[in-house]
Amino acid sequence: MSIISLHPIGTIHSPYRSIEDMPIQPIGDGTTQGTVVLEAAYADGLEDIEGFSHLILIYQFHRVRGFDLKVKPFLDDRAHGLFATRAPRRPNPIGLSVVPLLSREGNKLFVGNIDVLDGTPLLDIKPFVPDFDSPMVTSVGWLAGKMRQAKQMRSDGRFAASD
Numbered sequence: 110m111s112i113i114s115l116h117p118i119g120t121i122h123s124p125y126r127s128i129e130d131m132p133i134q135p136i137g138d139g140t141t142q143g144t145v146v147l148e149a150a151y152a153d154g155l156e157d158i159e160g161f162s163h164l165i166l167i168y169q170f171h172r173v174r175g176f177d178l179k180v181k182p183f184l185d186d187r188a189h190g191l192f193a194t195r196a197p198r199r200p201n202p203i204g205l206s207v208v209p210l211l212s213r214e215g216n217k218l219f220v221g222n223i224d225v226l227d228g229t230p231l232l233d234i235k236p237f238v239p240d241f242d243s244p245m246v247t248s249v250g251w252l253a254g255k256m257r258q259a260k261q262m263r264s265d266g267r268f269a270a271s272d
Contacts (some may be wrong), residue, residue: 117230119147119216121168123223128172132224142211143223145231152216163237164210164220169230170202193250204229207237 123143125131132141145166147155158164175198181187182194197204208220218234 115169115232117148117169117232118151118234119145119231121145121166121223121225121227121229121231123225123227123229125223125226128226131226141221141223143208143220143225145218145220145234147216147218147231147234149216155213155216155218158210158218158234158236159213161210161236161238163207164218165235165237165242166206166208166220166225166231167233167235168204168206168225169232170197170199170204171228171230172226173198173202176200203232207242 121143122145124141176191177198178191179188180191180194180196180198182189182196191199204225206222206224208222211219211221213219
């Protein structure tokens, strides 16, 4: 396979300085706000973004290393295949969060429900469009019945860098 090279287009800022005690998904804390700061060279790409209520942030899990193909995720006591989880330690440490867009000032986006570490490299932003991004879901696998639990759960560092 060929090498793929990605370059950050900005930085995500949040009040979270360590992996421990972060929400495990954007729904985990509906009050935490963050700021997405795009590099000046990409600021023109934000034109018309204010018309969307939610954004998909795609970013690099920059503080994790390595991966295991079987992991014990936050919401279960048994191991599952990595690709059946949202664990951050992955072959390609790429994360995504769907967050509400609160406002924009120049190259800064103010967002809610942030669930990433301060200083996280931003790879891309896409508008969330329900007709495209919300298919009729009929099964959530091993996560069935665990959604209520996810709203209160915090990270415990189990996926922190292992080096």
